[in-house]
Amino acid sequence: RRLRVRLAAAPPLPAPSGRVIRPALWPGAAYGVPAGAMGCRGSVSRGGKPMRWARVEARRNDDPTRVVATAHGDERGEFLLVLGPQAVSGAELVLPVVLSVTVFGPDPAPDPAADPASRADPLWDLPLEEVPLAGADPVLAGTRVPPGYRAGNTRDVSFGPDGLAGEQFVFT
Numbered sequence: 001r002r003l004r005v006r007l008a009a010a011p012p013l014p015a016p017s018g019r020v021i022r023p024a025l026w027p028g029a030a031y032g033v034p035a036g037a038m039g040c041r042g043s044v045s046r047g048g049k050p051m052r053w054a055r056v057e058a059r060r061n062d063d064p065t066r067v068v069a070t071a072h073g074d075e076r077g078e079f080l081l082v083l084g085p086q087a088v089s090g091a092e093l094v095l096p097v098v099l100s101v102t103v104f105g106p107d108p109a110p111d112p113a114a115d116p117a118s119r120a121d122p123l124w125d126l127p128l129e130e131v132p133l134a135g136a137d138p139v140l141a142g143t144r145v146p147p148g149y150r151a152g153n154t155r156d157v158s159f160g161p162d163g164l165a166g167e168q169f170v171f172t
Helices: none
Strands: 002-005 039-046 055-060 063-072 078-082 097-106 128-131 149-159 165-170
Touching: 039 097, 039 149, 055 078, 063 078, 063 097, 097 165, 149 165
Parallel strands: 002 128, 039 165
Antiparallel strands: 039 078, 055 063, 055 097, 097 149
8 A cells, every 4th residue: 555644743742642543454365364264365457457456345235335345456456355244244144145346446547658657666556545634534444445446347256164265357
């Protein structure tokens, strides 16, 4: 992630907790998950090539307004989406869990030929996210889709007890 944090003018002796930010960082696609974890390792492509820095959200079909899992893609278009307890409802776990998964990406697609920074900076197309000064924030939590991103395709994915699913998305 690439974050811009604007600091307020500091008082003479600031309280340590007043100057601490804790951005959420998401596991990479090759991260080792514990046995019994449900989720999927996936990839996103656009125009036949890996789509760098994709965002992925999973929502329950019975409550499509609430995001229950989030993943961030890497420079190879790969992501790891791990489900937490909020992905199921009630005390009873009915398997498989079917969630609606949406991929997000920059619109329009970044063009390395049009951006001179691409030659000097390997992360030139990683979105810069602005962190506000106060309060709990979805940017720090990693749950806000970056500006300039739009939803691509959405489809239902079945998550079961037999390990991580493998999914491939084509961003359209």
